[in-house]
Amino acid sequence: MxxxxxxxxxxxxxxxxxxxxxxxxxxxxxxxxxxDVAIKQLSRQTGTSIGFRESRLATTQVRAVRGRFTASQAxxxxxxxxxxxxxxxxxxxxxxxxxxxPPVAARRPPARQRPLAVEPPHGExxxxxxxxxxxxxxxxxxxxxxxxxELSAAESLRGTEAIEARIASVxxxxxxxxxNKLFIRGIADSSFVGPTQSTVGQYWGNSRITYSxxxxxxxxxxxxSVEVLEGPQGTLYGAGSLGGVVRVVPxxxxxxxxxxxxxxxxxxxxxxxxxxxxxxxxxxxxKQDVIGLRALAFGSVEGGYxxxxxxxxxxxxxxxxxxxxxxxxxxxxxDWTVDLNAVAQRIDxxxxxxxxxxxxxxxxxxxxxxxxxNDYWLVDLVAxxxxxxxxxxxxxxxxxxxxxxxxxxxxxxxxxxxxVQPTKSAAPAAYSQANRIAMTTGEVRLTRRGPNGxxxxxxASLLHNRARTNRRMEVAPFGTPLTGVLNQVEEATLYGEGTxxxxxxxxxxxxxxxxxxxxxxSSEDVAEIVAFRIDPGARASRSETRxxxxxxxxxxxxxxxxxxxxxxxxxxxxxIAVRREYIQRFAGDRVxxxxxxxxxxxxxxxxxxxxxxxxxxDIQADLIDGFGFPTTANAGDGRVLSIGMVSRWRPIAGLxxxxxxxxxxxxxxxxxxVALPADLxxxxxxxxxxxxxxxxxxxxxxxxPLGTDLELTASGFARYVGKSTLGIGPILGRLQGDYLDTGxxxxxxxxxxxxxLAVTNLLDARGNRFALGSPFLIxxxxxxxxxxxxxxxxxxxxxx
Numbered sequence: 040m041x042x043x044x045x046x047x048x049x050x051x052x053x054x055x056x057x058x059x060x061x062x063x064x065x066x067x068x069x070x071x072x073x074x075d076v077a078i079k080q081l082s083r084q085t086g087t088s089i090g091f092r093e094s095r096l097a098t099t100q101v102r103a104v105r106g107r108f109t110a111s112q113a114x115x116x117x118x119x120x121x122x123x124x125x126x127x128x129x130x131x132x133x134x135x136x137x138x139x140x141p142p143v144a145a146r147r148p149p150a151r152q153r154p155l156a157v158e159p160p161h162g163e164x165x166x167x168x169x170x171x172x173x174x175x176x177x178x179x180x181x182x183x184x185x186x187x188x189e190l191s192a193a194e195s196l197r198g199t200e201a202i203e204a205r206i207a208s209v210x211x212x213x214x215x216x217x218x219n220k221l222f223i224r225g226i227a228d229s230s231f232v233g234p235t236q237s238t239v240g241q242y243w244g245n246s247r248i249t250y251s252x253x254x255x256x257x258x259x260x261x262x263x264s265v266e267v268l269e270g271p272q273g274t275l276y277g278a279g280s281l282g283g284v285v286r287v288v289p290x291x292x293x294x295x296x297x298x299x300x301x302x303x304x305x306x307x308x309x310x311x312x313x314x315x316x317x318x319x320x321x322x323x324x325x326k327q328d329v330i331g332l333r334a335l336a337f338g339s340v341e342g343g344y345x346x347x348x349x350x351x352x353x354x355x356x357x358x359x360x361x362x363x364x365x366x367x368x369x370x371x372x373x374d375w376t377v378d379l380n381a382v383a384q385r386i387d388x389x390x391x392x393x394x395x396x397x398x399x400x401x402x403x404x405x406x407x408x409x410x411x412x413n414d415y416w417l418v419d420l421v422a423x424x425x426x427x428x429x430x431x432x433x434x435x436x437x438x439x440x441x442x443x444x445x446x447x448x449x450x451x452x453x454x455x456x457x458x459v460q461p462t463k464s465a466a467p468a469a470y471s472q473a474n475r476i477a478m479t480t481g482e483v484r485l486t487r488r489g490p491n492g493x494x495x496x497x498x499a500s501l502l503h504n505r506a507r508t509n510r511r512m513e514v515a516p517f518g519t520p521l522t523g524v525l526n527q528v529e530e531a532t533l534y535g536e537g538t539x540x541x542x543x544x545x546x547x548x549x550x551x552x553x554x555x556x557x558x559x560x561s562s563e564d565v566a567e568i569v570a571f572r573i574d575p576g577a578r579a580s581r582s583e584t585r586x587x588x589x590x591x592x593x594x595x596x597x598x599x600x601x602x603x604x605x606x607x608x609x610x611x612x613x614x615i616a617v618r619r620e621y622i623q624r625f626a627g628d629r630v631x632x633x634x635x636x637x638x639x640x641x642x643x644x645x646x647x648x649x650x651x652x653x654x655x656x657d658i659q660a661d662l663i664d665g666f667g668f669p670t671t672a673n674a675g676d677g678r679v680l681s682i683g684m685v686s687r688w689r690p691i692a693g694l695x696x697x698x699x700x701x702x703x704x705x706x707x708x709x710x711x712x713v714a715l716p717a718d719l720x721x722x723x724x725x726x727x728x729x730x731x732x733x734x735x736x737x738x739x740x741x742x743x744p745l746g747t748d749l750e751l752t753a754s755g756f757a758r759y760v761g762k763s764t765l766g767i768g769p770i771l772g773r774l775q776g777d778y779l780d781t782g783x784x785x786x787x788x789x790x791x792x793x794x795x796l797a798v799t800n801l802l803d804a805r806g807n808r809f810a811l812g813s814p815f816l817i818x819x820x821x822x823x824x825x826x827x828x829x830x831x832x833x834x835x836x837x838x839x
Contacts, residue, residue, distance in 0.1 A: 255384060
């Protein structure tokens with residue numbers, strides 16, 4: 040709020056909020072920005088009055104501050120290195136004013152002056168995904184962090200695709216929203232979502248999003264940050280984090296401020312139909328400083344752009360997404376915090392988004408519609424208690440997911456004998472698959488934070504995951520059930536990690552995770568005697584016990600430079616999978632990674648580089664079974680080499696340039712032979728699928744004032760994804776990738792209201808993001824998944 044000048048004390052402050060009688064520490068989350076914007080946010084988050092008299096100070100660039108601080112502590116960090124200071128003029132009231140360093144006395148010779156200390160890195164960024172909030176300068180590993188305030192409504196609408204566009208180490212398949220798999224830094228097992236876990240652990244706040252299901256593509260509205268930990272994270276996150284972890288941190292309720300916001304937009308798609316999106320957020324303090332509620336609702340309709348020439352239909356792949364979130368926070372005092380969160384989202388796709396090369400870049404010829412659906416819901420309860428540097432966290436979560444897909448394919452001559460190939464005159468059939476996944480998790484952990492990233496963590500966790508898959512073949516007017524499967528996993532885990540500083544600026548981190556997993560399964564829709572006739576032992580319950588050690592070191596060679604090295608492991612337990620009409624077991628797999636790198640941070644330049652080598656044993660790969668559905672088998676042993684570089688440069692106030700490059704090389708070092716029903720040949724596997732040989736990004740963001748109360752914000756990017764293969768063998772070993780994606784966004788307005796223009800795929804390129812549409816037609820048709828054609832979104836946002 041802007042207050043007019045007045046002779047009274049501090050009524051001349053440019054920006055202020057209601058003062059509290061007594062300061063206390065609060066959660067502060069403010070990105071690097073102009074002074075006027077930053078102190079508005081800090082005033083609201085800490086409940087203090089902060090302002091300045093001289094209007095010229097408004098455009099001063101200040102540092103990012105994140106963590107739990109009092110207002111004075113946050114201001115000290117925010118203004119570090121700037122020629123201004125904050126002076127306390129009354130209880131919970133601060134005045135920001137110019138600061139002139141006293142001149143050095145003439146009698147003191149310059150040669151005898153004590154040298155000034157080197158400035159610490161700008162802003163104190165905490166890596167919260169470490170579960171003990173390690174400062175970025177002390178973290179011994181590869182990490183990428185996206186500030187949630189940088190994500191516009193247009194970007195948030197894209198969900199996981201926005202993360203992929205911003206972070207070059209993250210890749211994804213592109214079967215369709217709610218149907219994809221994520222990969223980090225070249226650790227990719229296959230293109231298909233089968234019974235095995237993903238190689239990436241996905242988390243929403245404190246809770247795991249999925250276990251053995253596709254990425255639900257949750258929209259990124261109203262998030263505090265997105266953190267990507269690169270490399271195996273077995274110690275902290277356990278099974279299913281072979282390539283790394285993606286953690287989205289949503290914004291928590293504000294217990295003091297009644298506020299809200301809304302946004303909307305209309306989308307025009309070249310060669311396609313228009314779309315629209317909108318949503319609203321409400322923050323309501325139910326009891327000042329004690330209970331707060333934050334609720335969010337959103338919806339979107341994305342117009343299709345694929346034409347079906349056989350059915351004479353245009354723009355068939357429309358997608359509708361609706362969802363919401365609610366968060367209730369209770370602060371009963373005595374440093375307790377209790378959070379109850381709920382997330383729900385539904386994605387409905389009218390048809391698949393693939394084309395056929397022989398028909399056209401945005402065209403295909405199908406006999407039936409191939410719709411899909413993804414319903415996702417998550418509820419979790421998190422309680423925290425602080426005792427100084429100690430924190431106890433206890434959480435309980437439940438996640439559910441329903442995924443339905445329909446594919447076109449030729450009718451099987453005999454579903455009981457899929458080795459009998461369909462005839463050329465076979466009628467078109469609809470193959471459907473429904474996955475129902477339910478996961479319950481619980482964890483208790485105690486952490487202690489020390490200086491320079493030192494401290495420790497001890498935790499225990501339980502997990503239960505139940506995944507049921509049902510399949511059908513439908514040829515009008517009849518339907519035939521095919522073999523399905525039920526997989527259940529229970530995990531009990533103890534883990535811990537500790538960091539010490541044996542030498543000045545040098546830290547060592549030790550960790551370990553002991554997990555006991557119980558696995559069981561059964562057949563669905565067919566008699567067990569038939570389903571388990573090839574592998575009778577697959578029906579028996581079994582267990583695995585794994586210990587995953589970790590070791591890391593970090594050396595602060597200078598205040599701005601950190602060198603690090605890391606040894607880490609990850610694993611996935613085994614299970615059972617349908618192959619053709621029968622069920623077989625697959626074994627667990629394991630990765631071991633050695634990584635070394637450096638990170639440099641200064642007010643004008645950030646740079647990070649790393650090199651890693653990964654050994655992967657008993658690789659679980661999702662293949663295509665005799666019907667065309669995904670199945671899982673152990674493909675062999677392999678290795679992945681990766682080099683990554685990321686930089687951000689701020690040459691002048693308001694302008695930031697970023698660049699990233701990742702190079703990957705994968706090879707199967709010991710081949711297992713896998714019978715591929717797709718071509719009925721025993722095929723040797725040579726290269727891991729979906730590992731792009733190179734990926735990179737160039738980006739720019741610019742902010743400038745327009746007059747006294749308007750601001751211009753512009754950003755753009757270009758992202759290149761290199762060549763990879765769809766899968767293994769002569770049929771699935773098709774090339775994909777080798778395309779350039781681009782985007783640009785412009786916003787004009789004030790902090791709480793503005794209009795924006797966003798353009799994606801500026802070059803209107805086609806590319807081939809994914810060489811698959813229907814796995815049942817992969818033998819006979821050359822399928823591609825093009826980029827969405829050039830799209831223009833005109834939007835607005837407002838807050839109160």
